[in-house]
Amino acid sequence: MNAIKPLLGALLLAGATAQAAPPKDAPYRWREVAIVGGGFVDGFAFQPAVPGLTYARTDMGGAYRRDTATGPWQPLLDWLPLADVNLMGVESLAVDPNNPDALYLACGTYTNPAVPNGALLRSKDRGKTFQRTELPFRLGGNEGGRGNGERLAVDPNDGRVLYLGSRLAGLWRSGDAAASFQRVDAFPDSAWQRDASDGPPPSWGGSDGKATINFVLFDPSSGTRGQPSRTIYAGVSVVGRPGLWVSRDAGATWAPVPGAPTQHRPMRAALASDGKLYVAFASDPGPHRMKDGSVWRYDVAAQAWADITPARPSAADAFGYATVTVDSANPQRLLASTAGRGAGDELFRSVDGGTTWQPLFKAAKFDASAAPYVADTHLHWLYDVKINPANPDHALFTTGYGGWETLNLTAADKGEPTRWQVMSRGIEETVALALHSPTKGVPLVTAIGDYSGFVHTDLDTPAPGNPKPPFFGNTHDVTGAELAPEVIVRIGKARTGSNLGYSLDGGKTWHNAGSAPDPKSSDGFIAVSADGKAWVWTPKGQQPHVSHDRGDTWTPVKGLPAGTRVIADRVNPKRFHAMALFDDKLYASSDAGLTFSARPITLPDGPVKRVAPGSHNHSNRGDDRGGQDRLYATPGRTGDLWLAAFHGLYRAGDGQAFKRQPAVTEIHAFGFGRAAPGAKEPALYLVGTVAGKHGVYRSTDGAASWRRINDDAHQWGLILHVSGDPKVFGRVYVGTHGRGVQYGDPKP
Structure with a gap:
């Protein structure tokens, strides 16, 4: 998605606004249509000073706050206007462990040169209000590697000091609680600038082929309150050369961590209270498929590395490791998650500092009742896992559709199954590609990116699941018949079944179309006549086709260019309309979509x-x-x-x-x-x-x-x-x- 710039100048007609009085406001109450989750929640932060206070970031849907341990999440960035849509992607977040009201968000969705620079949003009241610090570079909250982190960190000994690892501009430091940032010139350009040894960039994900700085981590034991910590770690997304760097003089100088693994990229790291450093590595930035990965433990005092990988990837079972985390109350208790595993990712538990591990999901119980649609999607994109510092039984992990949490984590240590529930209540991160509110029946039917869409019988309660058949991986359009509201038709890209599905009972049950205009037909637009008997489907970039038998057969429409969107007349079942705006053509059909005639617009x-x-x-x-x-x-x-x-x-x-x-x-x-x-x-x-x-x-x-x-x-x-x-x-x-x-x- 490219940044949208308001159109000004020649297209604004003075005559169109000369007689217009300023519009009045009409007070409205706004609520979320309950889907729950739906997008990549790619990072968490517990506020250790306030039990239950937690923050979450998303790749393109803003940030959220949770005020109680398992309560609903509250959106924090709904106030962002269209002009600042680029800030809806949150690259990283950080809290000050000594200031319970401080919150910092590094915002910017893409590094594309067409979009604005990122910004640092800082709050003194837990995200109720924000001040803004402009950054002289772009961030990539919705690009490859977005689950890595955290790139933003607050010094636990001196809350005035923050470090921010960027994707394209090196390492940055603030000494005034994020009111301003200065580049850390002591951090060598050669550490983060891309070179040939990094291999070819991945095919998707913007800057995920660049040598981005993935995380910054302070050692709180290296300083005293009121003075900056002296030891700081930084992880850089490179392979075949040093990717872990350390400063032991509060950022004045930097050097590679001695003996650190270089065969994979450092993804996330955790520093235990006993001084051990744990790092998760993967072959690719993610969040897509991986080839290899590992987990390592570093004994800082002895400067000794140990490979503690829970399960070894192979050619037949390729994956990486997304994160490793430590229980702040017990440095021996760890969690580590796989990344990009085709059969579904796994979460491993250790109670002996990584010497031995047990997989949790094979015996785990999952309750999807808070978001029933997630039962259709395997576990994936576990790029952040956190253990609640106030409760060792409470842990959360991210997924591409929200996340899960458990309240009996330590049951695994007794050989008992862990129980997990959807933790995403209050988080709504889907992209709506079409909306249909029938003239009778259910309030709303939605076409949603990445999902089958939903039939919303109750706007405040999640739908019972993805409507199917067919089972869509992406729903591009949905519409219905004005005079026969029980007829609803949707199109998309099917995981199973056809690329067109329809309901004849207002969304209660669904059916596959018997055929498609051609095997490549997908996406595009769908129109349904007022009586529900004629359907005109314009597959993406293809010739429009019409069906009069519920999709069993299709006839090419005559008189329309390829890719033309068609709409139905809302009264006359025989009439359809279409437009080619940039060719100055308006089209009309009076034979139920078989032929169209053109006239100038x-x-x-x-x-x-x-x-x-x-x-x-x-x-x-x-x-x-x-x-x-x-x-x-x-x-x-x-x-x-x-x-x-x-x-x-x-x-x-x-x-x-x-x-x-x-x-x-x-x-x-x-x-x-x-x-x-x-x-x-x-x-x-x-x-x-x-x-x-x-x-x-x-x-x-x-x-x-x-x-x-x-x-x-x-x-x-x-x-x-x-x-x-x-x-x-x-x-x-x-x-x-x-x-x-x-x-x-x-x-x-």
Whole structure:
């Protein structure tokens, strides 16, 4: 995802805003549609001074705080606006063990030159408010190696001192509690700059092929309170050369740790209270498949290394090790996790400092009731594991869909099974690719990236599981029939079954389509006629096809270019509409999608300039997966169309020319909802800029006026889709990029 830059200048028409009064605010109550987890929670931090106080970071969905040991998580970065969406990816987090209210977040999602630099967000009140320190380099919170860490660390002896290991700019230090940072020039460039010995960069993950600094670790025994610790370790993601470095003079000079292994990359490390250093190594930065790895123990006093790898990878069973952690109350108790194991990862337990290990998951019991869909997904991406310093029975580990926790960890030491439960309640990190609220029945059906999507019978309770068949690994689009709401159709990339699934009972049961337009058909867009009998599927980049027999057979649509998104008329079952915005063409079908005829799109302010597509970004026209630059059909009116262009809103009655609507100068998402009592028009919902202010808006008078319905505390970075509920006036669903699906209702 590339950073979105607001479109200014020539595309803003003075005439469109001259008569627009500033929109009023309409107070709303916002809650999360309960999915639970759904994304990579890639790091934890316990606050040792306050039992139960814990923080979590995610790769693209912000950070969270937990105030009790097993309670719900509270989002901390929902206030980030679209302009700061890059900060929703949290590269690293740190707490000050001597200041229970201090929290530090190193934020920045990508190192792509097109995105802004990262920033350090610092809080004095446990994340309720933040101050911002600009960084002179980019961070990669959603790039390869994002589960490594922690790159950010607070000196346990002097809370004014922080170190931050970057991906592309070396090691940095702050001496004023993160108000400013200076580069540590004493840390040699040769330690972290990439060279040929590091091998070819991986094929995915941005900077994960670079020699990034993975972690910084202070030795608290090397200093006294009020004075900086003298011993600091840094782990660098390199192979074949020193990857572990140490300073013994508070950062003034650095040298490789004597005898440290170099065959793999250091991923994470832990320093036990008895002075032993434990390091997890892997062949690749992760979080994807690994070839090899190991776990080592370093006796600092004796300067002696010992290979304590719990289970040895092999060609037939290839994996690495993501992390190793120590019980702060007992230096002999350890946990270590594998990474990238094809059959599912394993967590190992040692009670003798790594001399012997036992696997936990073979006998463990898992309770997925808090997020039933995770029962379909094997354990993976255990890149951070922590033991609660206030309770040795309580441990957490991360996964690509949230995480798990146990409250009987020490049962394993008695030969008894550990019991694990979903720990992600309150964390919502999915990407909503489409929203469908039927005219009758369930409140909402979602198309979710990386999952089969969900049928939400209760917005506050997680769905009973992934709807299947088919079982999707990614759901790209979902829609239904306006006049036959029991018909719902979704498309995606199937793990099992076909790439199109449908329900004839409002989402209670699902079926595979009998066929596809061709074997390569996947993703794209789906449209369903008002009576549910005609389906038009435009597979990604391919010719649109229509089916009149529930997907048993498909016929190529005549008159449409490849890749054209089609929508159904909301009243007339025979009519479909389509658009090629950058070719100035509007298309219509009156024979249930078999053929389309074209006519020019005539916009009062001229044609829209064609732009070259990028990665999820049409050259500053928003994220390609969002709801902008799309055509929409008005509920209850045949042939009545809305064009939600990135640069403005247009409407055309049946067969008429488009007219630009006032006040709207930028759109990222658009949708309809139930009309206000007594109103003639359906409610309109829009995410974009109205009268100069970005927000989520509602109109009850056909776009003549707007009310902002979100506030500055509820912005969620990037929003891709919005939809009202046709059954409940005022209810709106907001599909975000990494903060799940939010729903709002007017405050009484």
